[in-house]
Amino acid sequence: MALTTAQLTANPTSVYVGLSNSAILTGAGEQSLLPATGQGSLTVPANAFKVGDSYCLVMAGEILLGDGNDDFTLKVYQNGTVLGDITVTLENTAAGVSFWEVEVDFTVRAIGATGSMCTNLDFTFNKNITKDFKGSRHVTITTLDTTTTSSLSVTGEVVGQNNSSLVTNMMILHRVFSGT
Secondary structure (H helix, E strand, O other), X not given: OOOOHHHHHHOOOEEEEEOOOOOOEOOOOOXXXXXXXXEEOOEEOOOOOOOOOXXXXXXXXXXXXXXXXXXXXXXXXXXXXXXXXXXXXXXXXXXXXEEEEEEEEEEEEEOOOOEEEEEXXXXXXXXXXXXXXXXXXXXXXXXXXXXXXXXEEEEEEEEOOOOOEEXXXXXXXXXXXXXX
16 A cells, blocks of 8 residues: 555654765775765654664765775764674775775664663775675664664774775765654
8 A cells, every 4th residue: 555645744754955065085994974964853852762663874985095904994983882883894995985884773672761672783884995794784783772862873994004995975964764
């Protein structure tokens, strides 16, 4: 059965969209990968999460490659709690530009001061020498206090001496299911 216009208006699925690039992420420690500007909100009011609420975050951008195998770590936080993190080595690269994408799926499993969220984090990038993809996946279950106002953030860190950097060009957060 197709959704009506009234149902779509009453239950929007797009929560946030980035409208600009992030700052360029360099080897200067953990830094935000969020776009500088956007529409919507990355904040959830206290007690607003429901069991079964599910979201999908997609981010993509460019890797400005240095001369070798730097490591890149990406972390997703909800109100300061790490929902998931992943580290990949930017291998089989040469100086130049490549591209990356991350997909983060998360579902609220329980609510309250000791609520929980299950998170699936996929990160892939295009190797610019061998032209194939490398990536990694990580699934976590995290305790999360849903009784307080909560904000989503995403950070990254480049580690190595090869001068690689990253930038986010696109970000969109969707609600894919509303719980009860």
